[in-house]
Amino acid sequence: MQHFTAHLHDEAGTAALGVSLARALSPGLVIYLHGDLGAGKTALTRAMLHAAGHVGHVRSPTYTLAEPYQIVLAGVPTEVVHFDLYRMISDDEFIEAGFREYFNAHTICIVEWPEKAQALLPRPDINIVLEVAGDGRDVELQALSQQGLQCLARLNFAPNL
Ligand SMILES: Nc1ncnc2c1ncn2[C@@H]1O[C@H](COP(=O)(O)OP(=O)(O)OP(=O)(O)O)[C@@H](O)[C@H]1O
Ligand SMILES: [Mg+2]
Numbered sequence: 001m002q003h004f005t006a007h008l009h010d011e012a013g014t015a016a017l018g019v020s021l022a023r024a025l026s027p028g029l030v031i032y033l034h035g036d037l038g039a040g041k042t043a044l045t046r047a048m049l050h051a052a053g054h055v056g057h058v059r060s061p062t063y064t065l066a067e068p069y070q071i072v073l074a075g076v077p078t079e080v081v082h083f084d085l086y087r088m089i090s091d092d093e094f095i096e097a098g099f100r101e102y103f104n105a106h107t108i109c110i111v112e113w114p115e116k117a118q119a120l121l122p123r124p125d126i127n128i129v130l131e132v133a134g135d136g137r138d139v140e141l142q143a144l145s146q147q148g149l150q151c152l153a154r155l156n157f158a159p160n161l
Helices: 011-024 041-051 092-097 146-154
Strands: 003-008 028-034 067-071 074-085 106-110 126-133 136-143
Touching: 011 041, 011 136, 011 146, 028 041, 041 106, 041 126, 092 146, 106 126, 126 146, 136 146
Parallel strands: 028 106, 028 126, 074 106
Antiparallel strands: 003 136, 067 074, 126 136
16 A cells, blocks of 8 residues: 545544554664644654554653654664654754764654655655645555655554545
8 A cells, every 4th residue: 555545524534643653663664754734644643653552741852852762662672752843953963963864774864844854864755745624634655765655554554534
Protein backbone atom coordinates (compact mmCIF):
# COMPACT_ATOMS: atom_id res chain seq x y z
CA MET A 1 0.00 0.00 0.00
CA GLN A 2 1.57 3.19 -1.21
CA HIS A 3 -1.06 5.60 -0.08
CA PHE A 4 -3.74 5.63 2.60
CA THR A 5 -6.35 8.22 3.54
CA ALA A 6 -8.82 8.38 6.41
CA HIS A 7 -11.04 10.80 8.27
CA LEU A 8 -10.32 11.07 11.97
CA HIS A 9 -13.58 12.24 13.55
CA ASP A 10 -12.11 13.27 16.88
CA GLU A 11 -9.00 13.01 19.01
CA ALA A 12 -9.84 9.36 19.74
CA GLY A 13 -9.54 8.71 15.99
CA THR A 14 -6.09 10.30 15.95
CA ALA A 15 -5.13 8.21 18.98
CA ALA A 16 -6.36 5.03 17.25
CA LEU A 17 -4.18 5.77 14.23
CA GLY A 18 -1.25 6.27 16.63
CA VAL A 19 -1.87 2.82 18.09
CA SER A 20 -1.96 1.22 14.63
CA LEU A 21 1.21 3.02 13.58
CA ALA A 22 3.02 1.94 16.74
CA ARG A 23 2.41 -1.70 15.78
CA ALA A 24 3.75 -1.11 12.27
CA LEU A 25 7.01 0.67 13.21
CA SER A 26 10.41 -0.71 12.31
CA PRO A 27 13.91 0.51 13.24
CA GLY A 28 15.33 3.32 11.10
CA LEU A 29 12.01 4.68 9.82
CA VAL A 30 11.89 8.40 9.07
CA ILE A 31 8.38 9.84 9.26
CA TYR A 32 7.58 13.42 8.31
CA LEU A 33 4.46 15.01 9.81
CA HIS A 34 2.90 17.80 7.76
CA GLY A 35 0.03 20.05 8.73
CA ASP A 36 -0.80 23.46 10.16
CA LEU A 37 -0.46 24.48 13.79
CA GLY A 38 -2.96 22.40 15.75
CA ALA A 39 -3.49 19.83 13.00
CA GLY A 40 -2.68 16.99 15.39
CA LYS A 41 0.96 16.13 14.66
CA THR A 42 1.95 16.01 18.32
CA ALA A 43 -1.31 14.28 19.31
CA LEU A 44 -0.54 11.51 16.81
CA THR A 45 3.08 11.19 17.95
CA ARG A 46 2.01 11.07 21.60
CA ALA A 47 -0.49 8.27 20.94
CA MET A 48 2.13 6.35 18.97
CA LEU A 49 4.77 6.63 21.70
CA HIS A 50 2.34 5.62 24.44
CA ALA A 51 1.13 2.65 22.40
CA ALA A 52 4.77 1.70 21.77
CA GLY A 53 5.24 1.46 25.53
CA HIS A 54 6.54 4.86 26.57
CA VAL A 55 5.27 5.68 30.05
CA GLY A 56 5.12 9.35 30.94
CA HIS A 57 4.55 12.64 29.22
CA VAL A 58 5.12 13.39 25.56
CA ARG A 59 5.40 17.12 25.11
CA SER A 60 6.28 18.95 21.96
CA PRO A 61 10.04 19.71 22.05
CA THR A 62 9.27 23.31 21.25
CA TYR A 63 12.59 24.84 22.35
CA THR A 64 14.92 21.83 22.44
CA LEU A 65 13.70 20.88 18.92
CA ALA A 66 14.18 17.15 19.58
CA GLU A 67 13.25 14.70 22.33
CA PRO A 68 14.50 11.10 22.45
CA TYR A 69 12.41 8.22 23.83
CA GLN A 70 13.23 4.56 24.45
CA ILE A 71 10.74 1.92 23.40
CA VAL A 72 10.98 -1.84 22.90
CA LEU A 73 10.18 -3.03 19.39
CA ALA A 74 9.77 -6.79 18.97
CA GLY A 75 11.95 -7.27 22.04
CA VAL A 76 14.66 -4.89 20.83
CA PRO A 77 15.30 -1.60 22.68
CA THR A 78 14.79 1.12 20.09
CA GLU A 79 15.21 4.86 20.20
CA VAL A 80 12.48 7.11 18.83
CA VAL A 81 13.31 10.79 18.37
CA HIS A 82 10.47 13.29 18.11
CA PHE A 83 11.45 16.53 16.38
CA ASP A 84 9.51 19.79 16.29
CA LEU A 85 11.54 22.08 14.03
CA TYR A 86 9.04 24.95 13.95
CA ARG A 87 11.34 27.24 15.89
CA MET A 88 14.57 26.19 14.22
CA ILE A 89 16.37 29.33 13.14
CA SER A 90 19.44 28.14 11.26
CA ASP A 91 20.92 24.98 9.78
CA ASP A 92 23.85 25.37 12.19
CA GLU A 93 21.53 24.86 15.11
CA PHE A 94 20.56 21.43 13.75
CA ILE A 95 24.13 20.44 12.90
CA GLU A 96 25.69 21.67 16.15
CA ALA A 97 23.09 19.84 18.22
CA GLY A 98 24.24 16.61 16.54
CA PHE A 99 20.79 15.88 15.17
CA ARG A 100 22.16 14.32 11.99
CA GLU A 101 23.41 11.36 14.06
CA TYR A 102 19.85 10.46 14.93
CA PHE A 103 19.22 9.56 11.30
CA ASN A 104 20.66 6.06 11.26
CA ALA A 105 19.48 2.50 10.58
CA HIS A 106 18.33 1.91 14.17
CA THR A 107 16.63 5.10 15.28
CA ILE A 108 13.05 5.99 14.36
CA CYS A 109 12.75 9.71 13.61
CA ILE A 110 9.38 11.50 13.65
CA VAL A 111 9.64 15.05 12.38
CA GLU A 112 7.14 17.88 12.80
CA TRP A 113 7.83 20.85 10.52
CA PRO A 114 10.43 19.11 8.30
CA GLU A 115 10.05 22.08 5.92
CA LYS A 116 12.28 24.06 8.31
CA ALA A 117 15.29 21.82 7.73
CA GLN A 118 14.67 20.65 4.20
CA ALA A 119 18.29 20.81 3.10
CA LEU A 120 19.52 18.78 6.10
CA LEU A 121 17.02 16.00 6.52
CA PRO A 122 17.15 12.70 4.66
CA ARG A 123 14.11 11.82 2.58
CA PRO A 124 11.29 10.32 4.60
CA ASP A 125 10.08 6.74 4.38
CA ILE A 126 6.57 7.96 5.15
CA ASN A 127 4.88 11.32 4.80
CA ILE A 128 1.83 11.94 6.99
CA VAL A 129 -0.36 14.93 6.12
CA LEU A 130 -2.96 16.09 8.63
CA GLU A 131 -5.60 18.65 7.76
CA VAL A 132 -8.51 20.13 9.68
CA ALA A 133 -11.77 18.87 8.13
CA GLY A 134 -14.97 19.97 9.84
CA ASP A 135 -14.69 19.06 13.52
CA GLY A 136 -12.14 16.34 12.75
CA ARG A 137 -9.05 15.78 10.67
CA ASP A 138 -8.28 14.27 7.28
CA VAL A 139 -5.10 12.25 7.21
CA GLU A 140 -3.04 10.97 4.32
CA LEU A 141 -0.12 8.58 4.67
CA GLN A 142 2.27 8.15 1.75
CA ALA A 143 5.04 5.56 1.54
CA LEU A 144 8.15 6.85 -0.20
CA SER A 145 10.56 3.95 0.22
CA GLN A 146 10.55 0.18 0.44
CA GLN A 147 10.65 0.39 4.23
CA GLY A 148 7.78 2.87 4.20
CA LEU A 149 5.77 0.56 1.94
CA GLN A 150 6.33 -2.34 4.31
CA CYS A 151 5.21 -0.22 7.25
CA LEU A 152 1.99 0.87 5.53
CA ALA A 153 1.37 -2.72 4.45
CA ARG A 154 1.44 -3.71 8.14
CA LEU A 155 -0.85 -0.85 9.09
CA ASN A 156 -4.13 -2.29 10.18
CA PHE A 157 -6.28 0.76 10.65
CA ALA A 158 -10.03 0.92 10.26
CA PRO A 159 -11.38 4.26 11.48
CA ASN A 160 -14.97 4.41 12.68
CA LEU A 161 -16.99 5.70 9.78
N1 LIG B 1 -9.06 13.94 14.83
C1 LIG B 1 -9.20 15.05 15.56
N2 LIG B 1 -10.33 15.76 15.55
C2 LIG B 1 -10.45 16.88 16.27
N3 LIG B 1 -9.48 17.39 17.06
C3 LIG B 1 -8.32 16.71 17.11
C4 LIG B 1 -8.12 15.52 16.37
N4 LIG B 1 -6.87 15.08 16.60
C5 LIG B 1 -6.30 15.96 17.45
N5 LIG B 1 -7.16 16.94 17.77
C6 LIG B 1 -6.93 18.13 18.60
O1 LIG B 1 -6.20 19.04 17.83
C7 LIG B 1 -5.15 19.61 18.59
C8 LIG B 1 -3.87 19.18 17.97
O2 LIG B 1 -2.82 19.74 18.64
P1 LIG B 1 -1.34 19.27 18.37
O3 LIG B 1 -0.50 19.93 19.39
O4 LIG B 1 -1.28 17.81 18.24
O5 LIG B 1 -1.10 19.94 16.94
P2 LIG B 1 0.25 20.02 16.10
O6 LIG B 1 -0.09 19.65 14.71
O7 LIG B 1 1.33 19.26 16.77
O8 LIG B 1 0.57 21.58 16.14
P3 LIG B 1 1.97 22.38 16.17
O9 LIG B 1 2.37 22.61 14.74
O10 LIG B 1 1.64 23.62 16.88
O11 LIG B 1 2.98 21.53 16.91
C9 LIG B 1 -5.34 19.10 20.01
O12 LIG B 1 -6.07 20.06 20.72
C10 LIG B 1 -6.13 17.83 19.84
O13 LIG B 1 -6.99 17.57 20.90
MG1 LIG C 1 3.15 19.77 17.50
